Structures are given as C-alpha cells and as structure tokens.
Amino acid sequence: MAENLIIEGVSKEEKYQTLLPQAHALIQGETDLIAALANLSSALATTFGWLWTGFYLVKGEQLVLGPFQGPIACTRIPFGRGVCGAAWQQNRTLAVEDVDAFPGHIACSSSARSEIVVPIRDAAGAVVAVLDVDSAELASFDATDIDYLQKIVQPLGQLFPA
Ligand code: SME
Numbered sequence: 001m002a003e004n005l006i007i008e009g010v011s012k013e014e015k016y017q018t019l020l021p022q023a024h025a026l027i028q029g030e031t032d033l034i035a036a037l038a039n040l041s042s043a044l045a046t047t048f049g050w051l052w053t054g055f056y057l058v059k060g061e062q063l064v065l066g067p068f069q070g071p072i073a074c075t076r077i078p079f080g081r082g083v084c085g086a087a088w089q090q091n092r093t094l095a096v097e098d099v100d101a102f103p104g105h106i107a108c109s110s111s112a113r114s115e116i117v118v119p120i121r122d123a124a125g126a127v128v129a130v131l132d133v134d135s136a137e138l139a140s141f142d143a144t145d146i147d148y149l150q151k152i153v154q155p156l157g158q159l160f161p162a
Contacts, residue, residue, distance in 0.1 A: 007047050016148035019047050023152045033159040037129075038067035040152070044133070045069035051111055052134040055120075056084055058127060063088060066129065073108040082106035087117035088127050093146050097139040109134065116141040118149045120156045128160040 008018045023043055030036045037055045045053040046069075054068020056077060063077040063084055080089040082105055087094045095116045099105045105115075112134040120129040131153050135141070 005043055005046065012048075013144050013148075015047055016144065016152075019043065020148060020152060024155055027155045027159070031159065033156075034067060036156065036159055040156070041067050041069050044131075044152070050133050050140070051136045052109060052132070055129055055131055057129045058088065063130065068132075070134070071109050074106055077106060083115050083117050084130050084132050087119055087130055091119055091121075091125075091127050093118045093150060095141040095146055097141075099134075111136045113138045114140045116145055116149065118146075118153055120153050120160075122157050122160050123162065128157065 005022055006018065007015050009015050023040060026039045026043060027036050030039070041054045044050070052068065052070030052073060054070065054073070055066035056063035057066045061079050065073055065075045077084050079085055083094055083096055083099070083102055084106070093116065096102045096105070097114055099107070099112055099115050114135045114137065116133050118131040119127045120131065122128045131149060133141070133149070
C-alpha cells in the first residue's frame with residue numbers, strides 16, 4: 001500500500017480524480033472495516049480540509065460514531081434524526097447547503113454551515129453506515145461531491161458482515 005497520498009490538480013474535480021483510485025486502493029488493501037474507514041477519513045480530510053469528515057455505523061436503531069477526523073462529535077444519532085439519520089431513513093445522499101435551515105439538524109459543532117451525508121450499502125442494498133462531511137462554509141457540496149463521494153465509498157459495503 002502506498003504510504004502517501006498524491007493529490008494533483010487545483011479544481012475540486014481534479015483532486016477527486018486523483019484521490020478516487022488511491023481511496024479504492026486503501027479499501028481494497030484492507031479487510032478490517034475500522035482500519036479501512038480510519039484511513040479513508042484521513043484521506044478525505046487531508047485532501048479537502050473539511051471541518052469534520054467521518055463515519056457513523058448502523059447499530060440497531062441508531063447510528064454510532066465511527067472513525068473520523070475533526071472535533072469531537074455526537075456519538076449516537078437515532079434513525080431519521082438530523083441529516084445523517086435522514087439520509088439513512090431515505091437511503092439516499094443528502095447535500096445540505098445551509099444546515100441551519102435543515103429541520104432537526106444536529107449541531108455537533110457550531111462552526112458547521114453545510115453538510116453532505118452519503119449512505120454506504122451492503123450487497124442487499126441496506127444502509128450499513130454513512131459518510132458524513134461537515135464544512136465551515138455554506139453550500140460547499142454540489143453534484144461533483146455527490147458523484148465522487150458515492151463512488152469513493154461504494155466498495156466499503158463489502159467490508160460489512162452480511
Ligand atoms: N450534523 C449531523 C450530526 C453529525 S455531526 O455533525 C458530526 C446531522 O445533523 O446529522
């Protein structure tokens with residue numbers, strides 16, 4: 001496994017293009033779920049410098065905090081609550097331009113202004129975890145982030161027990 005990420009390009013899309021194969025190599029090179037999530041949260045956070053980048057894992061009726069980069073965060077989120085719980089409930093990616101305008105948003109950090117949550121699915125299509133990214137700026141996430149973040153997390157589903 002490579003010991004350093006090599007991120008090239010200036011635009012967000014160029015950075016994602018160089019990150020995508022390296023992110024998949026990190027996932028494919030490791031069978032342990034927590035190890036893969038930990039390195040992937042670091043790869044995303046160091047590439048883009050977001051406020052908070054990490055994972056919540058489905059455990060029963062809650063999302064429980066997993067590997068992340070950033071300030072301490074809420075450890076448990078009920079089904080349907082906040083942006084993370086809503087993305088789980090709706091089984092779809094949610095990009096929120098202004099978290100203060102999102103009903104039920106859970107403010108783990110008062111600095112968060114926008115957010116994207118991407119579901120991770122097992123082979124049967126059930127949500128087993130979410131990738132959550134918070135930005136300190138409004139409207140940080142658009143169709144490019146949705147497209148690439150979905151592609152980046154896609155192989156993670158295979159690491160969850162069936
Ligand atoms: N803001 C999130 C909660 C998780 S933290 O921001 C890390 C939400 O509403 O789902």
